[in-house]
Amino acid sequence: MPAETGVTTHVSWPELAEIVGKEHLSAADTTDAIDGVAPQMVAEPGTDEDLARALRWAHGAGLKVAPRGGGTKLGWGNPPASCDLVLSTSRLNSCLEHAWADMTVIVEAGCRVGDLQKALAEHGQRLALDPLWPERATIGGILSTNDSGTLRVRYGSLRDLIIGITVALPDGTLAKSGGKVVKNVAGYDLAKLFTGALGTLGVIVQAIFRLHPLPRESRSLSFSGTLESLNQLLLTIQASKLTPTGLQLQAEQGSAQLDIRFDGTAAGIQAQVKQVQQIAGSVPGADAPASVWASHQAIWGGAVPALVSKFSVLPAQFAAVCAQVERVAEAQSLAWKVVGQSVGAGYARLEGNEQALRTALLTMRDQVARMGGTMVGLGCPVAVKRGLDVWGPPSDAQSLMVRVKQRFDPDRTLNPGRFLGGI
Amino acid sequence: MEAGILNEFRAIVGASGLITEREELSTYECDGLTMFRVLPLAVLLPTSTEQVQAIMRVCHREKIPFVARGSGTGLSGGALPVANGIVISLTRMNRILDVDLTNQRVIVEPGVMNLNVTARVASDGYFFAPDPSSQQVCSIGGNVAENSGGAHCLKYGFTTTHVLGLEVVLPDGSLVHLGGQTLDHPGYDLLGVFVGSEGTLGIATKVILRVMKKPEVIQVLLAAFNSTNEAGAAVSGIIAAGMLPAAIEMMDNLAIQAAEAAVHANYPNCGGLLLVELDGPAPEVETLMEEVADVCTKCGAWEIHVAQSDAERARVWKGRKAAFAAVGRISPAYIVQDGVIPRTALPQVMSEVVRLSSEVGLRVANVFHAGDGNLHPLVLYDDSVPGQDKLAEKLAGDILRLCIKAGGSITGEHGVGQEKKMFMAEMFAEPDLETMQLVRCAFDPENLSNPEKIFPRPRLCGERPGVYEPHPLEIAGVAERF
Numbered sequence: 001m002p003a004e005t006g007v008t009t010h011v012s013w014p015e016l017a018e019i020v021g022k023e024h025l026s027a028a029d030t031t032d033a034i035d036g037v038a039p040q041m042v043a044e045p046g047t048d049e050d051l052a053r054a055l056r057w058a059h060g061a062g063l064k065v066a067p068r069g070g071g072t073k074l075g076w077g078n079p080p081a082s083c084d085l086v087l088s089t090s091r092l093n094s095c096l097e098h099a100w101a102d103m104t105v106i107v108e109a110g111c112r113v114g115d116l117q118k119a120l121a122e123h124g125q126r127l128a129l130d131p132l133w134p135e136r137a138t139i140g141g142i143l144s145t146n147d148s149g150t151l152r153v154r155y156g157s158l159r160d161l162i163i164g165i166t167v168a169l170p171d172g173t174l175a176k177s178g179g180k181v182v183k184n185v186a187g188y189d190l191a192k193l194f195t196g197a198l199g200t201l202g203v204i205v206q207a208i209f210r211l212h213p214l215p216r217e218s219r220s221l222s223f224s225g226t227l228e229s230l231n232q233l234l235l236t237i238q239a240s241k242l243t244p245t246g247l248q249l250q251a252e253q254g255s256a257q258l259d260i261r262f263d264g265t266a267a268g269i270q271a272q273v274k275q276v277q278q279i280a281g282s283v284p285g286a287d288a289p290a291s292v293w294a295s296h297q298a299i300w301g302g303a304v305p306a307l308v309s310k311f312s313v314l315p316a317q318f319a320a321v322c323a324q325v326e327r328v329a330e331a332q333s334l335a336w337k338v339v340g341q342s343v344g345a346g347y348a349r350l351e352g353n354e355q356a357l358r359t360a361l362l363t364m365r366d367q368v369a370r371m372g373g374t375m376v377g378l379g380c381p382v383a384v385k386r387g388l389d390v391w392g393p394p395s396d397a398q399s400l401m402v403r404v405k406q407r408f409d410p411d412r413t414l415n416p417g418r419f420l421g422g423i
Numbered sequence: 424m425e426a427g428i429l430n431e432f433r434a435i436v437g438a439s440g441l442i443t444e445r446e447e448l449s450t451y452e453c454d455g456l457t458m459f460r461v462l463p464l465a466v467l468l469p470t471s472t473e474q475v476q477a478i479m480r481v482c483h484r485e486k487i488p489f490v491a492r493g494s495g496t497g498l499s500g501g502a503l504p505v506a507n508g509i510v511i512s513l514t515r516m517n518r519i520l521d522v523d524l525t526n527q528r529v530i531v532e533p534g535v536m537n538l539n540v541t542a543r544v545a546s547d548g549y550f551f552a553p554d555p556s557s558q559q560v561c562s563i564g565g566n567v568a569e570n571s572g573g574a575h576c577l578k579y580g581f582t583t584t585h586v587l588g589l590e591v592v593l594p595d596g597s598l599v600h601l602g603g604q605t606l607d608h609p610g611y612d613l614l615g616v617f618v619g620s621e622g623t624l625g626i627a628t629k630v631i632l633r634v635m636k637k638p639e640v641i642q643v644l645l646a647a648f649n650s651t652n653e654a655g656a657a658v659s660g661i662i663a664a665g666m667l668p669a670a671i672e673m674m675d676n677l678a679i680q681a682a683e684a685a686v687h688a689n690y691p692n693c694g695g696l697l698l699v700e701l702d703g704p705a706p707e708v709e710t711l712m713e714e715v716a717d718v719c720t721k722c723g724a725w726e727i728h729v730a731q732s733d734a735e736r737a738r739v740w741k742g743r744k745a746a747f748a749a750v751g752r753i754s755p756a757y758i759v760q761d762g763v764i765p766r767t768a769l770p771q772v773m774s775e776v777v778r779l780s781s782e783v784g785l786r787v788a789n790v791f792h793a794g795d796g797n798l799h800p801l802v803l804y805d806d807s808v809p810g811q812d813k814l815a816e817k818l819a820g821d822i823l824r825l826c827i828k829a830g831g832s833i834t835g836e837h838g839v840g841q842e843k844k845m846f847m848a849e850m851f852a853e854p855d856l857e858t859m860q861l862v863r864c865a866f867d868p869e870n871l872s873n874p875e876k877i878f879p880r881p882r883l884c885g886e887r888p889g890v891y892e893p894h895p896l897e898i899a900g901v902a903e904r905f
Binding site: 099100101102103104124146156157159160167169173174175176177179180181182183184185186187188189190192193195196197201212213214216235238239240241242243264265267268270271272310312313314315316343344345372373374376391392394395396397398400401403404406407408419420421 | 523524525526527528548569570572576580581583584593598599600601603604605606607608609610611612613614615616618619620636637638639659662663665666667703704705706707709710711763764765766767792795796797830831832833834835836837838839843847850851852854855856857858859861862863864865866877
């Protein structure tokens with residue numbers, strides 16, 4: 001794709017102020033920059049109609065727009081080719097309709113995940129997803145980045161939970177797909193298309209989810225041992241009749257553990273705990289605190305500079321991935337740590353100097369690709385990203401993806417350059 | 424069709440893979456929805472991805488529209504041929520290519536029957552979760568096209584939940600891989616868009632499926648109520664108690680009569696029958712089954728029975744799964760409808776259905792996937808009475824409108840196809856449909872892949888929705904667009 005030419009002269013910002021309200025348009029400061037690319041202004045429209053109008057205005061003015069929710073994952077993706085305006089969903093933050101008897105919720109994109117969960121818990125329900133930084137992350141943000149957590153082992157990821165979406169396109173169109181019933185095959189599933197699209201096709205303004213009951217009881221255990229033995233235990237548990245809601249493998253220099261969580265009735269949990277202990281045999285295990293399920297978030301903290309990459313492999317390949325990470329880390333003298341869910345997706349953290357991190361990312365990515373998996377450099381200093389695509393090499397569907405982008409956002413108004421293959 | 428093109432097709436699939444005789448073509452003139460019939464120019468039966476690609480390249484060059492077809496069991500006319508086009512039947516691509524139980528993956532060709540996937544892995548204790556009632560004969564390719572559901576999707580999700588990757592031939596003949604064996608492939612989730620796109624975006628030639636471990640215990644409870652309203656209240660009670668059963672099915676008296684006549688499922692003769700299946704660890708199922716029985720009793724159930732053996736459970740399900748066909752025992756003709764409503768709207772929608780049905784003077788039998796609000800009203804009529812088919816069609820349509828009004832959907836699992844495309848404009852606004860068309864145009868700019876389906880109005884991909892022009896009233900500040 002061609003390099004962006006930011007059309008930033010002759011911009012009539014008062015027109016935008018009129019759309020979103022003067023007090024909701026402000027000059028950007030350094031904290032608004034994305035990977036060092038600084039926008040000029042931040043707009044916070046108060047309705048989805050205003051957001052669509054603001055986007056249409058920006059598109060008409062030839063500006064480049066970055067949609068933003070809680071701003072917790074703005075560093076994910078490649079640095080933007082250009083960014084003039086941040087379009088914030090912070091004022092679109094309502095939980096519009098919790099139809100608890102139907103177990104669905106309609107929520108605005110700017111609603112924080114934690115706030116939504118609190119509202120749902122009043123009726124004993126939840127969005128069965130535990131994404132990163134729920135106190136700050138918004139629904140639009142987790143959707144755009146396709147974030148998930150430990151619950152996906154049982155409940156799937158966002159694509160399995162979202163049942164409807166409303167989006168604003170660069171030409172100002174507000175479009176819906178899906179609806180508020182769980183079972184629905186009318187029309188194309190745009191909710192899935194926008195999930196994980198990193199805001200490059202349109203701006204999510206509203207979403208509808210199916211919900212699950214909060215568990216009555218919950219109990220977690222951790223087993224420790226060698227990586228290979230724990231990977232084998234993970235596979236044995238998967239092949240058993242146990243129904244854990246969490247199954248997580250953690251590894252770092254010299255230690256490894258397998259965490260398992262059972263939810264349900266007290267009797268059901270007790271029976272399952274007994275069974276898993278039998279299956280584990282001589283592998284030592286003990287009750288674990290609930291905080292063990294925050295490990296996928298904890299891995300984002302630590303010494304810097306650091307690289308957090310997301311990998312996805314087959315469940316049987318966990319130990320192999322960890323071994324690769326360890327080998328690469330040792331070769332580059334980096335500290336390392338891995339947290340993965342039994343579905344095969346996880347994070348690997350490396351700490352050390354930027355040049356070594358960059359080399360490590362490229363090496364690990366190649367090795368994971370050879371195993372048939374993928375690895376994306378999600379969190380890292382801009383210097384590590386320079387000159388490479390953090391998403392990895394494009395697949396044979398890349399030209400199709402480019403055609404989709406061209407249909408939705410032909411002028412590359414939204415987040416230009418941040419997505420796979422320069423989209 | 425020109426002889427030259429036919430020869431080209433023959434060279435690709437061989438003489439035995441090309442059908443052009445009128446009598447043989449008539450087998451393909453409709454799918455499970457027999458009210459629409461169109462004879463295609465030819466039917467091709469490829470045996471490999473390469474052959475599918477070669478066929479589609481010719482179609483692309485010659486602008487010949489094509490319709491992919493699996494077993495032809497679809498209920499919305501999704502596999503209805505187009506008069507100036509060909510049908511590509513995938514039934515000969517029916518191999519199970521790989522089974523990897525360690526990672527719970529099975530790779531199949533699109534012509535493999537749904538139930539054959541489970542049959543292949545059952546001895547190791549696994550199953551393929553999507554279970555449309557036609558699962559003995561419907562194909563995985565068809566399931567992918569329609570995003571098929573079934574009774575157990577309440578807990579386990581739909582086809583889209585269990586398809587991890589696809590090999591797809593695009594309408595220009597090129598080959599792409601969407602998703603894969605591993606999760607969260609970088610890039611747009613085109614896999615998620617393709618599943619359920621009813622054959623309008625290309626043809627899937629390989630499908631990577633996820634299979635699941637069979638639960639430790641499966642139990643089915645039957646509860647007899649005086650009315651569907653009482654049964655509906657029990658469904659809400661079960662959900663409110665924080666349970667997620669594997670399936671909750673409901674049948675009204677007419678549907679029960681039909682099922683009894685057909686398969687002798689030993690259902691109690693009642694106004695509303697509930698079938699609740701729980702699965703999971705034995706102690707858990709035991710506890711929850713007692714709670715389900717309590718809820719049912721409180722809501723007025725006068726007979727409750729838990730199927731004790733696998734054989735009894737199978738018989739209970741056989742009655743439910745045979746319900747559509749069974750209606751043939753009590754009526755000369757019928758229309759199967761497929762609408763969805765928020766579960767809580769059930770009493771209100773049901774009473775409206777009763778009102779409409781008595782106004783028109785036609786009987787409606789009701790079979791529901793009650794847990795997720797998916798209604799299957801069966802409108803019974805006599806096709807030997809002139810005009811009654813039209814009345815039935817109108818009643819079926821009015822029931823769909825009730826679903827839309829209640830905030831539901833015009834289809835939960837059968838697809839829009841040919842049958843319901845006019846209702847799309849009632850369920851969605853024009854900008855919604857225009858936006859969906861952007862996807863189709865990215866995949867199939869020539870509109871060759873199952874054209875004329877899903878959308879009420881064909882649209883040329885050259886047309887871009889016009890750049891926004893403010894209306895004079897807007898400029899004057901008198902009106903706003905939104």
